[in-house]
Amino acid sequence: MADKALANLKVLDLSHYVAGPYCTRILAGFGANVIKVEKPPGGDPARRIGPFLGDEPGPERSVLFLYLNSTKKSITLNLKSPAGLKIMRDLLKDADVLVESFKPGTMSRLGLSYEAVRTLNPRLVMTSVSNFGQTGPYRDYKTSHLVTWGMGIGLYTPDGYGARPLQMGGWVTHYVAGLFAAAATAAAVFQRNKTDNGQHVDTSMQESIMMMTTFPSVVYSYTGLVHHDIGGKGLGVMTTKDGGYIGPNAWTRPQIERMFALLGVPEMAQDPRFQESTWVANREEAKEILKNRIKEWNSRELFEKAVEWNVPIAMLPTTKDILESPQHQARGFFEEVEHPVIGKATMPGAPFKMMLTPWKTESPAPLLGQHNTEVICNGLGYTRDDLERLREQGVI
Amino acid sequence: MVVLPMEGLRVIDATTSWAGAYLTNMMGTFGAQVIKIEAIQRLDLWRAAGTFLLSPREKLWEWSPAWNAVNTNKLELTINLTNPKGVDIFKKLAKISDVIAENFTPRVMDNFGLGYNTLQQDNTGLVMISLPAHGGTGPWKDLPGFAHPIEMMSGLAQLMGYPDGPPRICGTGITDPIAGTNGFIAVLFALLYRQTMGMGQHIDLSQVEAATCLIGDAIADYSVNKRVQQRQANDHRFMAPHGYYRCKGDEMWVGIAVATDSEWDGFCRAIGSPSWTSDERFSTSLARWNHRRELDVLVEGWTVGHDHYHVMNMMQKVGVAAGPYLTSAELLTDPHVNARGVFQRVDRALVGTHPYPVPTTPMRLSNAPASIMRPAPLLGEHNNYVLGELLGLSSTEIKLLEDERVIGTVPIGA
Numbered sequence: 001m002a003d004k005a006l007a008n009l010k011v012l013d014l015s016h017y018v019a020g021p022y023c024t025r026i027l028a029g030f031g032a033n034v035i036k037v038e039k040p041p042g043g044d045p046a047r048r049i050g051p052f053l054g055d056e057p058g059p060e061r062s063v064l065f066l067y068l069n070s071t072k073k074s075i076t077l078n079l080k081s082p083a084g085l086k087i088m089r090d091l092l093k094d095a096d097v098l099v100e101s102f103k104p105g106t107m108s109r110l111g112l113s114y115e116a117v118r119t120l121n122p123r124l125v126m127t128s129v130s131n132f133g134q135t136g137p138y139r140d141y142k143t144s145h146l147v148t149w150g151m152g153i154g155l156y157t158p159d160g161y162g163a164r165p166l167q168m169g170g171w172v173t174h175y176v177a178g179l180f181a182a183a184a185t186a187a188a189v190f191q192r193n194k195t196d197n198g199q200h201v202d203t204s205m206q207e208s209i210m211m212m213t214t215f216p217s218v219v220y221s222y223t224g225l226v227h228h229d230i231g232g233k234g235l236g237v238m239t240t241k242d243g244g245y246i247g248p249n250a251w252t253r254p255q256i257e258r259m260f261a262l263l264g265v266p267e268m269a270q271d272p273r274f275q276e277s278t279w280v281a282n283r284e285e286a287k288e289i290l291k292n293r294i295k296e297w298n299s300r301e302l303f304e305k306a307v308e309w310n311v312p313i314a315m316l317p318t319t320k321d322i323l324e325s326p327q328h329q330a331r332g333f334f335e336e337v338e339h340p341v342i343g344k345a346t347m348p349g350a351p352f353k354m355m356l357t358p359w360k361t362e363s364p365a366p367l368l369g370q371h372n373t374e375v376i377c378n379g380l381g382y383t384r385d386d387l388e389r390l391r392e393q394g395v396i
Numbered sequence: 397m398v399v400l401p402m403e404g405l406r407v408i409d410a411t412t413s414w415a416g417a418y419l420t421n422m423m424g425t426f427g428a429q430v431i432k433i434e435a436i437q438r439l440d441l442w443r444a445a446g447t448f449l450l451s452p453r454e455k456l457w458e459w460s461p462a463w464n465a466v467n468t469n470k471l472e473l474t475i476n477l478t479n480p481k482g483v484d485i486f487k488k489l490a491k492i493s494d495v496i497a498e499n500f501t502p503r504v505m506d507n508f509g510l511g512y513n514t515l516q517q518d519n520t521g522l523v524m525i526s527l528p529a530h531g532g533t534g535p536w537k538d539l540p541g542f543a544h545p546i547e548m549m550s551g552l553a554q555l556m557g558y559p560d561g562p563p564r565i566c567g568t569g570i571t572d573p574i575a576g577t578n579g580f581i582a583v584l585f586a587l588l589y590r591q592t593m594g595m596g597q598h599i600d601l602s603q604v605e606a607a608t609c610l611i612g613d614a615i616a617d618y619s620v621n622k623r624v625q626q627r628q629a630n631d632h633r634f635m636a637p638h639g640y641y642r643c644k645g646d647e648m649w650v651g652i653a654v655a656t657d658s659e660w661d662g663f664c665r666a667i668g669s670p671s672w673t674s675d676e677r678f679s680t681s682l683a684r685w686n687h688r689r690e691l692d693v694l695v696e697g698w699t700v701g702h703d704h705y706h707v708m709n710m711m712q713k714v715g716v717a718a719g720p721y722l723t724s725a726e727l728l729t730d731p732h733v734n735a736r737g738v739f740q741r742v743d744r745a746l747v748g749t750h751p752y753p754v755p756t757t758p759m760r761l762s763n764a765p766a767s768i769m770r771p772a773p774l775l776g777e778h779n780n781y782v783l784g785e786l787l788g789l790s791s792t793e794i795k796l797l798e799d800e801r802v803i804g805t806v807p808i809g810a
Contacts, residue, residue, distance in 0.1 A: 005585040030585050051617040063620050064613040138732040142717035144653035146630060150640060150721035153568060165640045165649055165721050167630050168566050169555030175610040179577045184759030186584035187426055191401035193591050202760035207738060213568030214753035216724035218461040221750040223449050226725050237562045245563055249545040280448055307539050314545035316563050319618040319625060322551050330534035333605050346619040348612045352582045352601040357589050
């Protein structure tokens with residue numbers, strides 16, 4: 001049996017929506033024992049966010065929740081009740097990591113501030129993921145994916161001056177915050193293992209997305225040029241004969257020359273307009289020529305030719321194309337889970353491949369409170385009768 | 397005294413561009429000794445990033461704002477890996493290092509004789525991460541790729557843009573730091589494993605896969621529902637108004653997202669309840685969503701007369717999510733960004749003092765206050781330290797390597 005990188009790491013996950021759960025998804029996939037603590041009666045609000053199986057809502061039908069919570073266990077706990085808080089505090093005593101994504105201040109009101117949990121367990125790493133961090137003037141501000149994207153990424157648009165900015169689709173701001181939360185947690189545990197001293201980790205979603213492009217601000221400091229003056233050297237996206245899309249992205253000179261040859265315009269390599277020193281200034285003219293060439297190809301054919309010629313020309317796959325990608329299939333990137341309500345679902349597995357300690361999905365996303373008995377009875381010594389009483393009291 | 401989490405670790409950064417450089421930048425900021433490797437025969441191409449915006453000047457390779465931003469807290473060694481002496485130096489350094497990061501296409505390190513299996517023979521605890529565009533195996537493994545093609549191939553681009561227009565990329569090269577951050581996680585996991593088991597390991601990170609994981613829900617949606625998710629521009633599944641609206645000033649925008657009826661009430665009050673806000677078309681959340689295009693025009697009719705910070709302050713006061721679309725200049729002066737100390741002003745030879753992002757900013761560890769302790773190194777700046785102090789070469793041997801151009805501080809052809 002392969003080893004697990006995070007074997008014996010016990011994680012209590014109070015987080016919800018996307019960012020915190022993506023953090024603990026990565027920890028769980030590499031072997032951590034993640035116990036998701038959900039608030040009764042509805043649980044993680046991501047259970048109420050689509051897409052749903054057959055577009056029909058239901059707490060066990062969210063595909064978003066399914067993707068984010070593989071391999072975790074779920075218990076329900078009302079932290080506002082003394083009995084619920086006691087269970088949480090008991091669980092914290094031998095946990096390694098606590099992840100939470102409440103609004104700053106909420107954990108304190110629950111009696112679970114870092115100072116409070118530290119007295120229970122000084123080795124604990126507590127990771128807080130929030131919109132704007134635990135300090136600063138915007139600490140309590142509301143935000144959304146679109147708002148955070150705009151406050152972090154730094155207007156840097158390939159659409160040029162005057163164009164309305166666009167958000168990136170999906171939940172990217174949340175996912176990126178989850179990545180940093182996982183990275184920070186790993187660093188804090190690594191330090192803890194050497195010093196025996198836990199610590200508090202503060203991950204801000206705004207700062208996470210800022211790290212996705214900080215150098216335009218450095219460019220501004222060097223040159224006085226703002227965002228829309230700088231643009232990229234990219235050639236953008238071009239349409240193919242079959243209605244697909246291709247992005248010609250050669251960057252180094254040899255790649256550029258191979259791209260000209262592949263597209264049947266090798267003479268461009270000698271054209272004085274498209275030399276190393278002139279290429280950027282004449283990008284629009286080059287684009288026109290390349291666009292007309294690319295229109296003659298089907299996207300997949302051109303891409304495969306590009307693989308053969310070793311030219312960085314990209315396809316723009318849809319989610320369907322991605323699932324069918326021979327590269328992903330050859331690498332075993334996808335995994336299939338079988339969920340009791342949703343049934344079979346295929347989704348990305350490991351974000352990276354560790355040779356000695358591979359990613360493993362042990363189970364599909366848990367049903368709400370699925371592991372109450374296992375964690376609370378078997379783990380903490382409560383009886384089945386206790387559990388029944390706690391259920392009736394609305395604690396679980 | 398503060399001891400940073402990665403103090404005592406040595407990291408070789410044999411990467412080019414941004415992804416791997418960001419990974420090692422975070423490690424250096426958390427206290428690892430990071431040695432960046434370049435060759436005077438072949439500079440990191442990222443040294444050209446942004447330099448076309450500058451007037452011609454001497455030593456232009458030291459002036460890339462992008463390179464200088466992502467290589468702080470590192471030392472630098474130049475070695476020519478196409479020379480056997482260079483390979484030998486690399487091997488010696490690998491023997492006394494904990495982590496190696498590289499992002500050549502997969503065949504390159506093996507061709508140099510520097511594959512993981514070779515290097516691990518002398519250093520069983522070595523952790524090595526390779527982060528090529530498409531990963532180290534599979535039919536497309538040798539296809540080179542930079543940020544933009546990776547963003548395209550990952551599926552992110554298909555979900556950005558207008559429903560009736562082409563897919564687009566965000567333009568920032570977002571997949572590089574995504575890969576770098578995943579790489580940081582991977583290396584830390586390997587180091588955690590090594591803390592208990594003693595063994596190092598090799599990590600194969602496909603930059604495309606790392607990015608595709610960020611739309612895993614959309615992929616699972618296709619798998620479960622056979623639905624190909626479409627581009628939505630700035631729309632939200634149920635919120636309206638929701639978008640970036642033009643504000644007073646040149647290229648100034650504000651993001652506004654109204655989720656609930658009570659937020660809508662707050663929004664209306666904040667803008668002085670003009671008559672259109674009580675229009676039937678906007679009376680319920682569903683009606684607002686169905687008439688969102690008309691709503692957008694009316695909202696923008698109001699925002700366009702106001703400063704984008706002013707709009708944020710008004711909206712936040714009434715509990716509505718709103719924030720300025722910050723320009724690259726405003727990020728440096730924003731009160732919250734400054735209060736949290738995201739940027740740090742650092743002096744560097746030739747270029748003077750400029751603000752640089754503290755690379756570990758989203759990872760604030762209470763026991764490890766991170767900062768930029770040294771600016772990005774000059775080409776070959778630490779050749780003497782690395783070769784002399786760490787590897788014990790004599791000054792005569794170092795001089796010989798210089799003469800043979802195995803090492804140097806000026807690019808060949810400059």
